[in-house]
Amino acid sequence: MGSSARSLQAILGAPGVRGKRVSVLSKDGLTDFMQSIVFSKQETKEPFYVLDLSTVTALMDRWTRALPMVRPYYAVKCNPDPALLGIMASLGSSFDCASKAEIESVLALGVSADRIVFANPCKAESHIKYAASVGVNLTTFDSRDEIEKIRKWHPKCALLIRIKAPDDGGARCPLGPKYGALPEEVAPLFQAAQAARLTVTGVSFHIGSGATHSRAYQRAIAAAKTTFETATRLGLPRMRVLNIGGGFTADTQFNEAASAIKAALQSYFGNDSGLTIIAEPGRFFAESAFTLATNIIGKRIRGELREYWINDGIYGSMNCILYDHATITCTPLACTSNRANTTCKGVRTYSSTVFGPTCDALDTVLTGHQLPELQVNDWLVFPNMGAYTAAAGSNFNGFHTSAILTYLAFSNTS
Numbered sequence: 128m129g130s131s132a133r134s135l136q137a138i139l140g141a142p143g144v145r146g147k148r149v150s151v152l153s154k155d156g157l158t159d160f161m162q163s164i165v166f167s168k169q170e171t172k173e174p175f176y177v178l179d180l181s182t183v184t185a186l187m188d189r190w191t192r193a194l195p196m197v198r199p200y201y202a203v204k205c206n207p208d209p210a211l212l213g214i215m216a217s218l219g220s221s222f223d224c225a226s227k228a229e230i231e232s233v234l235a236l237g238v239s240a241d242r243i244v245f246a247n248p249c250k251a252e253s254h255i256k257y258a259a260s261v262g263v264n265l266t267t268f269d270s271r272d273e274i275e276k277i278r279k280w281h282p283k284c285a286l287l288i289r290i291k292a293p294d295d296g297g298a299r300c301p302l303g304p305k306y307g308a309l310p311e312e313v314a315p316l317f318q319a320a321q322a323a324r325l326t327v328t329g330v331s332f333h334i335g336s337g338a339t340h341s342r343a344y345q346r347a348i349a350a351a352k353t354t355f356e357t358a359t360r361l362g363l364p365r366m367r368v369l370n371i372g373g374g375f376t377a378d379t380q381f382n383e384a385a386s387a388i389k390a391a392l393q394s395y396f397g398n399d400s401g402l403t404i405i406a407e408p409g410r411f412f413a414e415s416a417f418t419l420a421t422n423i424i425g426k427r428i429r430g431e432l433r434e435y436w437i438n439d440g441i442y443g444s445m446n447c448i449l450y451d452h453a454t455i456t457c458t459p460l461a462c463t464s465n466r467a468n469t470t471c472k473g474v475r476t477y478s479s480t481v482f483g484p485t486c487d488a489l490d491t492v493l494t495g496h497q498l499p500e501l502q503v504n505d506w507l508v509f510p511n512m513g514a515y516t517a518a519a520g521s522n523f524n525g526f527h528t529s530a531i532l533t534y535l536a537f538s539n540t541s
């Protein structure tokens with residue numbers, strides 16, 4: 128059995144996937160697959176996602192090759208799709224959960240509580256109590272009040288001090304303004320944890336989501352080293368965990384980030400063999416695995432301009448434009464209304480606007496986008512729509528993001 132067939136077996140048996148239909152596609156078969164779904168949806172024409180599970184397995188291979196010493200804890204908030212969580216679990220990933228509901232969804236897959244880090248530095252007391260009741264015994268903190276809550280409700284929980292990454296300016300979504308102890312706050316927090324008889328077992332940081340320069344990892348790992356030294360100086364028991372957070376993208380930048388991380392780990396923690404290194408990648412695994420198809424529900428021509436309305440938008444999957452500062456793109460699904468031309472090559476294009484379905488003018492998905500002349504009932508396909516999309520969509524105006532179906536596929540590349 129080839130590795131692709133082997134991983135297909137594992138995937139079909141993964142929690143969240145088992146019992147569901149997985150369509151095995153030939154190489155480059157995604158367009159045909161989407162067209163077959165469109166054909167079967169003649170009546171309703173609702174938007175839908177395709178999750179290509181083979182993308183996720185390939186990304187896990189890539190992660191393991193580049194950063195074999197760093198254990199991934201997939202960040203559930205990025206995309207909590209049950210099939211994605213299940214396949215990550217079956218590929219050996221652990222999980223970063225930020226709330227009671229996220230912990231529940233991971234435990235429901237049969238994942239044990241010791242594969243979860245409750246990586247929200249500021250948690251509601253009821254969520255801390257829940258973590259204690261199910262045995263999630265690792266969490267982050269960056270304030271004295273958090274220490275007090277954990278002492279009260281979950282004193283057995285081991286702590287990671289979340290420090291502010293020194294350099295998150297290059298990230299698409301910096302997290303420094305909200306989270307992370309400042310250098311001068313570290314020692315007092317360690318002392319407060321000691322006084323509360325809590326165990327601080329390591330250091331955690333996040334250089335910001337969608338990081339653009341790998342220097343940020345290097346500087347944050349240096350800051351983590353300083354934090355380890357502070358703990359030693361204060362006589363804390365030896366810390367064992369370094370959590371390098373998220374920020375990864377699955378483009379060429381990943382190779383640079385991995386090199387920078389390996390070099391920094393070597394220079395700052397080189398001879399520490401007892402150190403467990405973990406990360407919390409979200410976007411890296413989710414972004415390119417999901418493709419979204421939307422239906423054109425309206426059209427207006429104004430001179431040379433073409434305006435289209437589709438049935439998903441800013442209040443739905445495309446909220447990523449606002450909240451994740453994403454740039455998205457789309458192509459017509461093989462010129463659906465013009466079946467003679469399946470590639471759209473050599474077809475005249477028009478500067479086009481694509482609007483979402485709600486009655487808010489803010490609900491504008493693309494402007495000045497070149498598209499061929501399309502008709503109502505044609506489909507537009509948006510690639511790379513897995514990260515911070517459906518996860519943060521709303522039900523505004525009666526358009527239910529949570530109702531969008533996800534079809535499972537596995538591209539057979541062998």
Ligand SMILES: *Cc1c(COP(=O)(O)O)cnc(C)c1O
Pocket residue numbers: 202204205223246247333335336337372373374375407408409410411
């Ligand atoms: C959002 C978040 C992540 C995931 O970040 P990505 O940039 O998507 O990898 C990881 N850890 C924490 C604490 C987060 O808040």
